[in-house]
Amino acid sequence: MLDAFERRLDQVLRLLAHAGGLVLAGLAVLVIYEICARYFFGRPFRGGFEMTELAMSVIVACGLPYTAIQRGHVSVDIFSKFLDRPSMRWLNFGIHALGAIVLGTLAYQSFGYAMKSYGYGDVSNMMRIPKPPFQFAVAISAGLFTIVLILDALKALRPTTEIREDAQ
């Protein structure tokens, strides 16, 4: 059941990462448009700075959980042989659970931060773009990352399952 859930989650997170990729492609187009506006149309586009900043938060938010489920976040794996022993499964569970607690707290606090920001109508300086949707995106991303870590913690407890080596 865990494996089926992980496969489905992987698909969803991959879609999310693709969406982030499209935002990045759009960002590249926006920056190129800015250059053209400055040199060829004589009308510099002033909102680019803010749009880039907000787009960056979406790009990172879309990528974090996918990279997590793909074991793409960098970790030191010199003791892998030792840690992959079945006797170490409680330690592995503990590490993933600790990570889930920290990231879960981050997700909860980020959500609160976004709610507060929504409460007083936080917007960007020049284009008046509302910031809360982007802050919520980061909070949701951290929440999804937490789910991946919970999944890893549960998988670590399975006695017969080998823990996948970290990608990096």
Next chain:
Amino acid sequence: MTPELAGLLGFLALFVLLAVRMPIGLAMMTVGAAGIAVLNSPNAALNNLGSFAFSYSAVFTLSVIPLFVLMGAFASVSGMGAGMYRTAYSFVGHRRGGLAAATIIACAGFAALSGSSIAAAATMGKVSLPEMDRYNYSPRLATGSIAAGGTLGILIPPSTVLIVYALLTEQSVGRLFLAGFLPGLLLTVLFVATVFIVAIMDPNAGPPGERVPMGERIKTLFGSGALIFVVLIVIGGIYAGVFTVTEAAAVGAGLTSLHALWSRRLTIKKFFDALLDTIKTTAMVFFILIGAHFFAPFLALTRIPVNLADWIGDLAIPAIAILMVIILVYIILGTFMEGFAMMVLTVPIVLPIIMTLGYDPIWFGIIMVVVLEMGLISPPVGLNVFVVKGVAPKVPLGEIFWGILPFWLAMGVCVTLLVAFPEIALFLPNTMLGR
């Protein structure tokens, strides 16, 4: 608890978490937040947890990272690396060890489009390894040259590592890029010299390839025209003041994607694969950076970096000896730690020491990158070695590491030269941008 003791306990906890495979970004976040809770207040730690993830991802200057990574990803798809290899091959392939030398030169050319050593090693490995196989190159020389050549990706601008170093140390990205240029060239020459020395010492290691007539060589040079054009526009645009670094990265991504489209290599699948690879690399880098932003304020609260710098500044030991110890520690750390993470972790502590000793932070950044490159090909966790192993699954890992050893020594020579003659790194930025 004194701040210093809290700092030492924090470091101990960090090393334990890293040893049990917690992702580096998460480990820094955990220890940093706990440390802030102890030394400042739990509320401050919770506030940081609420705001840092958004604040440190919605940063304009950081947009340069995914855009340069995207440029490299499209360059890999577009076949520019293969074109560069053909050009280098046509000029030096007929010499003993020429194919391995061509690999190094092509890696250097590709590095000017890609800031990632993994991308450079993977791209050039796929192109050059079958050729070297065809001419019965020794697997050691073949794989060693690819793994080492790939590391040039993070030294020759644009370089993701240099961008992050610039952000961590508040130095100019433009200056650092310029500073990386001559050392990148020097390392390329040292690698090529290493190939020829290996080929002279063991004539069977690198038999000569076919000689290509001059007319054909010129033709292949035109074949690399697109790569040269993109590099000129991107790097030239930054220094001519036409683009900012971010704009240059976007233009580079646009041009490489157009070339990939024009050469009919960019299918919808490859387009999305390139995006996905870029997003993964970006998320990996940003997670470490976000973690580092938790760890840095904790470190500042402990006052360890300042006290350590003061203490070292008062020691009656020559600055050069301290520098040597720092470099040695980096080389040792690099053998088991991912270079990028190592940099993010250590820069807040090491940079104040370097500044106290009177060294230039730009110059030190270049030395650090070369040392990180040594880590990329050092056992047991040299990332580039595993990339090459992926391209050449039949070659045992031990053989690859033996093949790398001469190149690793060449990097040591490069570091020594940079220490002895800092102008190698500082000449271009000081001449073109002023001191």
